[in-house]
Amino acid sequence: MPESPVVLHAIEFPVERKLHSRKLTIHGWCFDLTGEFLKGVRATVGEQIFTARRKRPRPYLGYRYPDHPEAAVSGFQIDVEVPRGRSIIQVECKRSDGRWVLLEELPVAAPWIAWPWKQKVSGQDYETWVHHYDTIHADDLVKLRQTGAALTDGPLISVLLPVYNTPLRWLKRVIETVLGQAYPKWELCIADDASPDPQVRKTIESYAAGDPRIKVVFRPSNGHIVAATNSALELATGSFVALLDHDDELRPHALLEMAREIMGNPEAALIYSDEDHLDEAGVRYAPYFKPDFNYDLLLSQNCVCHLGVYRADLVRQLGGFRAGTEGAQDWDLALRVFEAVGRDRIHHIPKILYHWRSIEGSTARGVSEKSYASSAGRKVVEDHLSRTNQAVEGVEEVKQGHLRVRWSLPNPPPVAIIIPTRNFRHLLEVAVESVLARTDYPNFRLVIVDNDSNEESTLDYLASLQAQGKADVLRIPGPFNYSLLNNRAVAACTEPVVCLLNNDIEIHERDWLREMVSQAVRPGVGAVGTKLYYPDGRIQHAGVILGMGGAAGHFLKGCDSSNESHGGRLHVCQNFSAVTAACLVVERRKYLEVGGLDEGDFKVAFNDIDFCLKLDDAGYRNVYTPFAEMSHHESASRGAEERTDAGKERATRETMLLRQKWQPYCEADPAFNVNLSMVHEDGSLGFPPRIGEWQTRREKRRSESSALLPPRGGGLG
Template sequence: MGPEDWKMKHIEGTIDPILTPLQQLQAAGKTEHGFPLWRATGDDPAFLCRIDPIPGGWYQLDLRVDVVSGRLSTPCLYVDYGQGFSEAGKIEFAVDVGAGGRFDGNMVVMFPAPVVALRFDPTIMKAKLGLPNPRLHRLGRVEAARRLVADGLRARTGFQARMRFVLEILRRGVSGGRRALGDFLYASSRVHHHRSMDPLDYGRWLDTYGSLPGATETSGSETGTAGPLVSVVMPTYNTPERWLRRCIESVREQTYTNWELCIADDASPQPHVARILDEYARLDPRVRYVVRDTNGHISHASNTALDIARGEYIALLDHDDELHPRALQEMMSGFAAHPRWRMAYSDEDKIDDQGMRFDPYFKPDWNHDLLLSHNCVSHFGVYERALVESVGRFRGGFEGSQDWDLALRCIEQLDSDQIGHVPHVLYHWRAIPGSTALAPGEKNYAHLAAMKSLQSHLERVGRDAEVMEIPRHPGNYRIRNALPAQPPKVSVVIATRDRSELLSMAVRGILQDTDYPDLEVVIVDNGSVERRTLDYLARMTQDSRVRVIRHGAPFNYSELNNLGVKHASGEVICLLNNDIEVTSPDWLKEMVSQALRPDIGAVGAMLYFPDGTIQHAGIVLGFNGVAVSAYGGRPKGWFGHMFRARLLQNYSAVTAACMVLRKSLYEDVGGLDEGLAVAYNDVDLCLRIHARGYRNLWTPYSELVHHESASRGPDDVPERRERFLHEVNIMKERWPRIIARDPAYSPNLAIVGDTFDYAFPPRHKD
């Protein structure tokens, strides 16, 4: 078709785009409704539009997409105002629809200047989509405002929510004029549109499993009389009456009865706060409060609440949030079942001003390095009172991150088995304007306090590392370790056979494109016969940094790598497949800096397929039987559940396609099991390392491309299938408990389909 790509027809104020592919799109026939069907072949499909300039202003965009296969995820419109396409001219629609679904969008969009061209990117992953031609209608300001108001009212349920919206419209219009009103309406439409989307159908999950499947069924009275006293500590300050009452009522609704609610009001100038606290204290003797004479901010107020607490355990609650009715019961059942626990946390979700719950965080069990990436303990944290006192309570100067700072100081005193996780959603974080639940960047002081908390933790434990912000993702951080002044020698062990074009790509990437100062390459040749490969290996032996070991026995990945490690002279080992392509020079520095930490075992990297989709982002145990790579097939840049696809964290296992660890540790656990010739030998190695008390770790900051098993061929011949099933049985017999319940993966998340989807039903321990 020509370069027009989106040819625009102007008919009576209506603009009818004709979709034409620019990149990563193939025509695939028609849908059952007769719409053009397109196959997105990569993670950046796009339609381009060249048009005569159209005036800036308000438009209604009518867009329909039928999802035949794959997923419609985050479609966006790029607008060229004369300087080319850029992120500054991007209009993103927070849409995520799975196969068989349909997106019907009638959205108001605003172009602040004349438009030269448009580009439509329908999704960020492979998919098959039916797209009738979209349509743009020019709107006047009054009509645009009318439609935005109508959309806003439809998005809000309940008379009070709608009245607040109307009053806010009036306030914005009076205080800021037409421009401020237009900005508010447009921003409001985007926020509510985003929050209305629930790609994994949390509402349906809650309807089915919100009563805490698998949870302890002990009655509240039995648990309450037998269990220890829990002091729920809550600072308040100018809390809106509606949320303060709801918060207190959520404590009074607890099925666990042996609690006290200890409230410290931080000298709220609004008189209703003290009045409500006094009302509840008279109503229920378990509600106790004190009003501070002066405002000291949240850390000091929390300590004041601690002053009146008498419980053996301390539970933390924010003044406008809610507890699930069984929150205390489930937590104390967990402590009773695990006598070594001294602190514990639960899963959580968010709740809006209409009581709608969304955006759950289904957390892993204790994950040390994830806590240093973001506050995965947070809500609902419960601590042994003696532990909180021993670390000095809450610290002034860390306001906004005081609970994270407390958790970091507590874990420094504990062993990993003293930190518990109750995998139920027990806490509902209020998402209203000004709350960090709605947007972590709402409170800049909290962001600064978080960085200060993390850095002070690193200094206390003697770790030479720096805290780095992750741009545009507040609340998430990177901890970058420093290498020693004299970094240790690294031996990169590569098992190979023929396919010299792959091997040379891998070796060239190590020797020429990697900026690590001291390394060697140990090539273990498993009977190559191709002349090109033999000539290449002969040339490589002339390089002092390369050693070639010959091994003609039948292929056994474990045996080949063990042989390579035996001949390695480095203090650190890197197991690397012969089909790995180096794409960033600092990949090895990052992995070695983590592997040198004395408490860390194996370190894995972020690996991509050549088409840019994720091949490996850690390994999830129990998925499809034994194990799979996390986020496999997702597009590059995928955030993952609660941003976990972009954060340094602990996994039970990582792939040996690119694995770094200390040679002494490799030898101490016996290397790869040669009884597992092909499959799961890396998982088995990681689990033996884990069993010795080390934490395996995955870093997204070391990125490479994996041309997976390109030199081995398929595994679908009968002999290979039989061997694979044999190795599956070995793993299931050797590691039944951890495969059934991977501590790095929530039982509320799926073990079939796609990793990190919601589990239907969840899996819980007895």
């Protein structure tokens, strides 16, 4: 056990007990609560000593512990090689008095023969994460049941279970997971959809005889899942209904978590959770850690899905489950609930409360297992858009289960494409020529904002662009201030739509501007960002996450373009709290409405993040679209200046200002998930998860729930 409570520490990526290699890397952080600086960190294995590489940035700890100067650089990394068989790794730190203090003891078992093809990255896999942070042991379950029993005023939750010829093994299992709930105030409403196997009926009747909370209806003829679920709904007497598929599993605390959320937020109309998959051997895999309610993501995929709990009277008021939506009936219901109540009454619990059973014929293995579900998803989104009078050219599948909405743009408005620059003709020329050659938009003007260029080559190029009528040049002298340059340019423009574009961008596809403008002119949309690549093809930007690295980071940065993690979010339109202004499109009136970019506090960095958050605060949704793609030679023209002492000092100051101004977003970005890492931008799992930040945000929301806020978002469009 650790010897000194005065040294605050954490191992960020827990070492697996059973290693697949004799080499591993330990990541973590530590600092002395007395304010003294530590002199070293090491790991020992027997007589072997491995010295840590220290002073790794941990900005988020600096913000959390501002009175401890070492907190912001308290990270360390230790490369360790362990002997064969079992051993113990001791992680120690050296305090200012020279004494080594034990922080952690990590028992490991290394292989006798380290087969290289069996190696995996320690601590990064879901199995390890589940082991450390999401395994419910027997004593945990006892405490959960005590908590559930104490909620005597909790709501009755009716679990709707449509059944059709379910293999008995899985039918028994799904019923047992309801019987095993820590929260006791439930009823299980089973609707058997005329299963031909007589053992199905016999099994259901047996369970119903053993628990009065189980209600059953046997339908005389098969009507498919919508009819069966509506039959189960007719049995329900609870104030809320939970949707459960006949071969899946509820976690033991699923209904308890839902009941707590309902009691804390009595206005809630829909509550959904995170989910993962379960194979036939009971191994968990492929988690989907979701964002809070995300309208444009819901148009792209059924991100609500499981576990979904709905207010029963609202479901009945909406007519129950809609015939003709089989395979996407819950997606359809979620959209209709949103239409009725808006986003503020839709809540998200960032915990895995539901396991999809992955067996042959289940959609857990892919929508291709039930091809009708994919076409049904497209239909329910089309119907929603029609009901809400949103003009679209069409809805198309980009992959099974994922959709793209093509928004109508019958009269493309004029667009001003604004490119600030200073020298670096070789970069600027690539950006300008790629815009001119690869933009099929019919009505745009290129405005280059020259900030004291003095290289003859650059000046000649700007003059030639003007002479040929390819671009207008707006000269704004003075120290570099990205916000001021763009604000002056927007003020000088008359076009109703503006595009902020860096001078180190290279366009890929000709329809990029049409896609972004068609998103930006929707009434409820603020800024629109796009998918950016590094020159080597890896992802550079697919949305901004607040709080990552202390201030802001890019979602899935550095990942391969085929990345399918987190529900394949890389490949679909969705809402983010912010997008980068390396390429950003927004209506000019909205830009001016929120005051444009901040010329005082955010002269160079985070001005785009601050701008997007001002739009979000004003009720607009910021959109990321992957259907406009380009390369970004990130900060190529500013890199040298950013590495100077003055540049580093400025960056630190702007980081602190962003954190102070937008702290709620930085603590728990609603477009992200507290179970994912805020240290790495690759979408990896958080070791540990930051569930406490979500709890804090939930408590704050509860304190405000007495005055129900109107739905935000500036309209559905």
